[in-house]
Amino acid sequence: MSKLGTITRRTFLFGSVAIAGGLGFGFYKYKQPIDNPLNSDLADDSSALTPYLLIDQSGISIIVPRAEMGQGVQTTLAALVAEELDVTLEQVSVIHGPASAAYFNAAVLEEAFPFSSIDTGAMANGMRNFVHVPAKLLGLQITGGSSSVADAYEKMRVSGAAARNVLVKAAAQQLGVSTNSLRTENGSVISSNGETLSYLQLATSAAAIGPDSELQLKPKSAWKILGKSQNRIDIPAKSTGTAEFGIDVDLPNMVYASIRVNPSLGAAMNSYDASKAQGMRGVKKVVAIDNGVAVIASNTWYAFKAVNTIEFDWATADYPLDTAAHLKAVEDSFTSDNQDSQFRDDGDVEKALENADQVISAEYKVPYLAHAPLEPMNATAWLHDGKLEVWAGTQIPTQAVKEAVKITGLEPINIKIHTTLMGGSFGRRLEMDYIIQAIKVAVEMPGTPVKLTWTREEDMTHDNYRPIGMARFKAVVSDKGPTAIDFQLAGASVNASQMGRLGIPAAGPDITIVQAAWDQPYGVEHFRVTGYRVKNDFPISSWRSVGASQNGFFHESMMDEIAHSQSLDPMQMRIDSMTHEPSRKVLEAVAEISGWGTDLAEGHARGVAFSLSFGVPAAEVIEIAIIDGKVKIVNAFAAVDVGTAMDPRNVEAQVMGGLNFGLAAAIMGDININDGQIQETNFHQYRSMRFYQAPAIKVRVLENGDRVRGIGEPGTPPAAPALANAIFAATGQRIRELPLSKHIGFI
Amino acid sequence: MKINVNGQSHEVDVAPEMPLLWVLRDELNIKGPKFGCGIAQCRACTVHLNGQPIPSCSLPVSAVGDGKITTIEGLGSPDAMSVVQAAWVEHQVAQCGYCQPGQIMTATALLSSNSNPSDDEIDTAMSANLCRCGTYPRIRAAIKTAASNIREIELSPTGATTASEGEST
Numbered sequence: 001m002s003k004l005g006t007i008t009r010r011t012f013l014f015g016s017v018a019i020a021g022g023l024g025f026g027f028y029k030y031k032q033p034i035d036n037p038l039n040s041d042l043a044d045d046s047s048a049l050t051p052y053l054l055i056d057q058s059g060i061s062i063i064v065p066r067a068e069m070g071q072g073v074q075t076t077l078a079a080l081v082a083e084e085l086d087v088t089l090e091q092v093s094v095i096h097g098p099a100s101a102a103y104f105n106a107a108v109l110e111e112a113f114p115f116s117s118i119d120t121g122a123m124a125n126g127m128r129n130f131v132h133v134p135a136k137l138l139g140l141q142i143t144g145g146s147s148s149v150a151d152a153y154e155k156m157r158v159s160g161a162a163a164r165n166v167l168v169k170a171a172a173q174q175l176g177v178s179t180n181s182l183r184t185e186n187g188s189v190i191s192s193n194g195e196t197l198s199y200l201q202l203a204t205s206a207a208a209i210g211p212d213s214e215l216q217l218k219p220k221s222a223w224k225i226l227g228k229s230q231n232r233i234d235i236p237a238k239s240t241g242t243a244e245f246g247i248d249v250d251l252p253n254m255v256y257a258s259i260r261v262n263p264s265l266g267a268a269m270n271s272y273d274a275s276k277a278q279g280m281r282g283v284k285k286v287v288a289i290d291n292g293v294a295v296i297a298s299n300t301w302y303a304f305k306a307v308n309t310i311e312f313d314w315a316t317a318d319y320p321l322d323t324a325a326h327l328k329a330v331e332d333s334f335t336s337d338n339q340d341s342q343f344r345d346d347g348d349v350e351k352a353l354e355n356a357d358q359v360i361s362a363e364y365k366v367p368y369l370a371h372a373p374l375e376p377m378n379a380t381a382w383l384h385d386g387k388l389e390v391w392a393g394t395q396i397p398t399q400a401v402k403e404a405v406k407i408t409g410l411e412p413i414n415i416k417i418h419t420t421l422m423g424g425s426f427g428r429r430l431e432m433d434y435i436i437q438a439i440k441v442a443v444e445m446p447g448t449p450v451k452l453t454w455t456r457e458e459d460m461t462h463d464n465y466r467p468i469g470m471a472r473f474k475a476v477v478s479d480k481g482p483t484a485i486d487f488q489l490a491g492a493s494v495n496a497s498q499m500g501r502l503g504i505p506a507a508g509p510d511i512t513i514v515q516a517a518w519d520q521p522y523g524v525e526h527f528r529v530t531g532y533r534v535k536n537d538f539p540i541s542s543w544r545s546v547g548a549s550q551n552g553f554f555h556e557s558m559m560d561e562i563a564h565s566q567s568l569d570p571m572q573m574r575i576d577s578m579t580h581e582p583s584r585k586v587l588e589a590v591a592e593i594s595g596w597g598t599d600l601a602e603g604h605a606r607g608v609a610f611s612l613s614f615g616v617p618a619a620e621v622i623e624i625a626i627i628d629g630k631v632k633i634v635n636a637f638a639a640v641d642v643g644t645a646m647d648p649r650n651v652e653a654q655v656m657g658g659l660n661f662g663l664a665a666a667i668m669g670d671i672n673i674n675d676g677q678i679q680e681t682n683f684h685q686y687r688s689m690r691f692y693q694a695p696a697i698k699v700r701v702l703e704n705g706d707r708v709r710g711i712g713e714p715g716t717p718p719a720a721p722a723l724a725n726a727i728f729a730a731t732g733q734r735i736r737e738l739p740l741s742k743h744i745g746f747i
Numbered sequence: 748m749k750i751n752v753n754g755q756s757h758e759v760d761v762a763p764e765m766p767l768l769w770v771l772r773d774e775l776n777i778k779g780p781k782f783g784c785g786i787a788q789c790r791a792c793t794v795h796l797n798g799q800p801i802p803s804c805s806l807p808v809s810a811v812g813d814g815k816i817t818t819i820e821g822l823g824s825p826d827a828m829s830v831v832q833a834a835w836v837e838h839q840v841a842q843c844g845y846c847q848p849g850q851i852m853t854a855t856a857l858l859s860s861n862s863n864p865s866d867d868e869i870d871t872a873m874s875a876n877l878c879r880c881g882t883y884p885r886i887r888a889a890i891k892t893a894a895s896n897i898r899e900i901e902l903s904p905t906g907a908t909t910a911s912e913g914e915s916t
Contacts, residue, residue, distance in 0.1 A: 070843030070880050231839065238844030239835040240828060241779025241819030245845060248778040256773060281762055299761065301769035304785070374783045374791055374845045374879050423781070423845025424879050456784045649839060653885070657842055660881025683788040683877060692870035694883035 037100035050159035051102045052081050055203035060085075060092045060187065065103035066152070067143035067395045068096070068234060069373075069425040070657070071712045072650040075232045077152050079646065083225045084160030084217060086184040087199070094233055099397035099417040101139025107151035108142050116519035117615035118580055118706075141398040144430060144542065146614040146710030149646055153708045154217075162211040170206035171197045220644070229649035234421065246393040246420040249380045251449040255284060257441050258303035258453055260310060261292030263461050264317035264676040265539050269293070271313045277306040286310075287444045294441050300453050307455075317676030319538040323468075326538065326673060327365070330470045333490045333532045340493070340533035341509035344518040347526030352484035356476040360565050364557060365737045366550040368671035369466035369543055370678075370686055375423020376459040377434035381442035382449035387414045389449075390439060393422035395430045399502055403432050407439050426661065427542040430498065431464055460686055461678040464498070465671055466543035467491045467534075471517075471554035475562050476526075481573045482562045484526035489514050489551060492534040498541045515547030516613045516717055517555050521580035538673075544661055545713040548613035552717025553666070553724070553738060556609035560725040561734065570725065571596050571608050574619075582641045582704040583610065583617035589639035589700045594621035603627065604634065607725030609718035615705070616714035617641050620659060622695070622722040626730050630745040633663065633723065636695040640714060643705035651711050652699040658715025659697060664689035666720035667746055670739045693746070750811050752777060753821035763809035768792045770808045771818060779819035779848045789877040793849035794818045800856040802875075819848040822855060830900070831855045834893035842880035850876050854890050862897045864890070 037051060054061040064077040078094045097103070164184055171189035172179045174197065181192045188198045220227065237243035262269055269291040277286055277295055282302030287294050293310050297303040320326050353359055379392035388408050394400050397417040404415045422429055438452040454462070469491035476484040491513050499506035510533065518529035543549055563570040571591050578584035587610055591597070594606060603626045610619045623635040638655050645651045668687045672679045680686040720738060727744060728734050735743045748763070749756055752775065759774050766785075771777040771794070780803050783791035787802035794803045795817040823829035828836065831854055841847045850873070857864060857872040864872070869890055878886070 070841075072842070231836070232841075234844065235836055235839055235841050236825045236828075238841035238847055239832045239851065240823060240825050241848045242825060243844055244778070245781075247782065250776055250778070299765070299769055299773040300782075301765050301773070302762075372879060373843070374781070374789060374877065375843070376782065422843060424843040426879070453782070456786075653839065653842060653882070656884055657881040660883065661879070664881070682786055683784050684786065688877055688879060689881065689883075691873040691876065691878075691883050691886070694881065697884050 037098045037102050050163055051097075051100070052156055052159040053085070053163050055199055057200060060087060060199060062092050062094050063097035064094050065097050065100070065141055066148045067393065067419060067422060067425070067429065069143070069393075069395070069422040069429065071654055072232050072647065073143070073148050074234060075230055076149060076646045076650060077156055078233065079225045079230060080152055080156035081160035083223055084157045085164050087187040089225065089230060089233065091187050096419040099141060099401050099419070101141065101398060103141040104139050105142045105147055105151045107147035108140070108145040116521075118521060118612065139398055141396065142430075143395040144427070146616070146713045149710045150615075150708055157217050158215060161215045161217055163206075165211045165215060166206040166209045167199050167202050169209050170202040174202070174205065226646055227644065228647070230647055232650065243421055245375055245423050246380070246391060247375055247378045247423070247453060249391040249420065249451060251380065251382060254380070254449040254451055255296050255298060255445065256300040256303050256453065257294050257296045257450050258300065258307045258455060258458070259289065259292050259294040259437055259441075260307050260312070260458060261290070261462055262312070262314045263678065264314055265319075265462065266537065267291065267317050267676070268315040269312060270315055273311040276309040280306045280309070282306075285444065287441060289437055289440045294437065294452065296441065296445060296450060300451070303453075304455055319536045319676070321676045322674050323368075323672045326368075326468050326536070329536060330468060330490050330534050333534045334472065334488055335532070338490075338532045338534070339530060340513055341511070341518075341531040342528065343511070343514060344527055344529040346524070346528070347484070349484055349486045349526045349528040352476055352526040353474055353486060356484065359474050359476055360561060361472070361474040362558070362561060362736055364471045364554045366469050366553060367669070367738060368468045368673070369665055369669045370460055370463045370671050370680070371426045371428035371543055372460060372463070372683070372686060372688070373422070373424025373426055373428050376454045376456055377428070378451065378453040379435045379438035380449060380451040381438040383408065383442045383446050386410070387416065388439065388442070389416045389418065390435060391418040391420055392435050392438070393420050393425070393429050394435060395425060396432075396502070399432055400435050403436050404439055407436065408443060426544040427546070428463065430542060431501065433462070456683070457681045460681050464501075464539040464541035466549060467494060467540040469550045471551070471558075473558045475558070477562050477566050479566055479568075481568065481577045482522075482524050485524050485528070485558075487517060487527075487529045487555070487558065488532065489517055489530070489554060490532035490534060491550070492536060492538065492540055494540055494542055494546060497539055501539070512547035515551055516611050517547075517551040520555060520612055521583045521617075522559070522574070522577045523579040524577065544658065545613055545716040548611055548713070548717040549662070549665070552609065552611040552613070553720040556611065556718060556721035557724055557736065560607070560609075560721070560728065564728070569597070574608070574610055580612070580617070582702065583612060585702055585704055586610070586617045586619040586639040586641050589702060590619040590621050590637050593639065593698050593700055594623065594635070594637035596621060601625070603730070605726050605730035607722045607727070607729055609721035609725060611714070611717035613714045613717050615707075615709045616711060617705070618655070618714045618718050620718040620722045622663075622719070622726045624723070624726045624730055627747060630747045631727060632747040633693065633695040636663075636697045638697065638715060638718075639700040639702060640711065641702040641705045642709045642711050643707045644703055645701050646708070648701050651701050654711045655699045655715035656697045658713060659719045660689055660694055662716040662719025663723060666723050666738055666740055667693070668739050668741050748809065750808065750816060751813070752816045753818060759808070761808060764807045766804050767794070767806045767808050767811060767816070768803040771803065777818055777820060781845055781848060783846070783877070789846065789849075790853065790875045791846045791849040791877070793852040793876065795852060795856060798856065798859060800853045819851060822851065829855065830896050831858060831889075831893045834889040834896065837892060838885045838889040840882050840885040840889050842882055846876060846878045850878065850886055854886070854893065858890070858894055858897055862894050862901060864894060
């Protein structure tokens, strides 16, 4: 049974995020507790037992301070509290809660350090613990990096256990019995002779009691909710059109806005002429906002229509003006002065290549990609009575507060961020652009709530994109597998671009350039992985699975080339060279469920790929058919290891979704630049997977890993290489550039 | 002008070329139909016009005339779901959920005319609707469950209820 050390009244809020002294930096500040953000808003008869739990006369609310973008986080995180509190999910309501530093996410930063996610050595663990300090100092309430479950796993269970503990104590006082004689079930404390006191009855007195200094969490064997598939709490509303997304926010006397910003990203607006827009039906006001112009109207469509009549004189972009020039910059960056990292350098690669009879080599390319969640960027802001309220789908509500302070000069206490459901994100809603714009428009309309909605065209052409990138490899292969690999990867720094926009310094190498390339658990005697940084100002960002989204394709296409160069079975070669047991097991599992090695119908073929990302080993097999020279994806199989699956059916959904997201981009995802502007403006040009293209998918979830992991992203990286490898198996054509449809037709 | 939505008549005063979607969303506060692309490429805005699925983002409100509009709100509610909506919940289809009103409207129209669609027929009917979360496998499963439940209802002695339950006529 898991025992937590000394827990004080103030610090139990944060679970066992305790550090064993000795760290100088920020230690004092770190030791200061962060105020429970729920206390400031409480009515007299309410009790905020922890920042994750609110009990009042209307019932029990669990606060899940992570963004629901479709990954089921609201259900899974609520289940962590509910399990320890001994309530059912049906008994609670779940709310996102306020933007607060109390909801900092420590796990998300773990990936930023150059220790493989499966490295359990003392140095790696020491650094991981250290991460909890800066995360709290930054107070970063962030949803991303497949980190929500890992971050919450202990602290939200501890919150539930602590609340249960004080509720039992309150009942003991009231009944005049010992706590030992009491048990809890379905939201009530029950005495040995059957007296029942509901948590609602006990909440007020419990709030004045401190929890025990030692709390025991339930062992897995006692779990009633966790580890079992739950009906997601958001699905009935999402199936009846009653779920409220950011774009659905409705306020009294609200007006509607849209905006056009310089399509040369980040460049200035020299001048504009809005005379046509001014007199159009429904138009209330035209306002210049930074490098663009917003129209405020009585209906979103009037705003769309009017904003499109504005004539602009735009400044030119600061980055290379077309795709070819961006690719050239990547090609030119494979030089020592652009070297960003070399986290892996096993054996002596130079010597091994020199002494080899035969060296195989190849070069790979991937394009820019848009996030393109189906709900376009939007936010609602309302400046009234010396306060600012903002409604937005955002992955970093605390950052939205900071931006609002900068714009309005208001104190943080007078700024309220309502985090809404998100119609997808895939990393897009880590940005602040649409929120900043909505606040600035609201400042122009004091007293009136304004909902700003982007057109799809504005959304597609003003993303922060998955970077274009390249990889080169040289390898020496024996009849058993690779003996030497020199693997070089080049791309711009996602961290520098993204953190730069958030005003957070991102010094040092960018691990995302080599993510899921340097840290793969293949045993190769001589293995060197070098990252090269491309320097330009084109805005890029995290796109579902970040660096692994392209590096999975590079690495696993390479492994396939290595296997075929010696006529090795690509599955068996991977299994044989795995040094990490859970990783080997996902490969064995996917081989089994896909029937790897068994006969297929004429014209069918399989490809396999493996990626370890965000601590999750994921192996996928794609089965295709070639029909009239075109590719049809027939079946897909995936095996993943999440350590402990909090909700198996939801893990399966995320793997399916991640896999399809990877396939869609692999087949047709392509963003191009001409004259500094994005050329793809809507879904007819930036195409995505359609129903008829989607394969049947079989998922197996394993639990051999050492700790709990998140699954929002790891399903994506193996999809592209598994498909490309299947195409090679079927046709002998090795496609080394995405999207694949540039080189072969798809049905 | 007057439009009929979910069995109710509404007077609206808007530009005649305003797409139906924006009349529903911003004038009538009917938020089930979603804005995704504005050019009938994603079909998150799908509603029924006289029982047929149409992209409301691309239909001028003046073209609706006396036609009967049904939105996702007209199919059922969380407490009283239609057969198709219930199948969506049973299969836990939604992830972000933004496209699902459109998916459900398209599937409902399909099942209203064909309660035993083949895989190919499902492919053809559903391929105009985009889902960026990749929920397609579960959408297919939910359509099959809904179809089977509809056939059962059709065969039952009282057999009046169909997939288009709640649709105004």
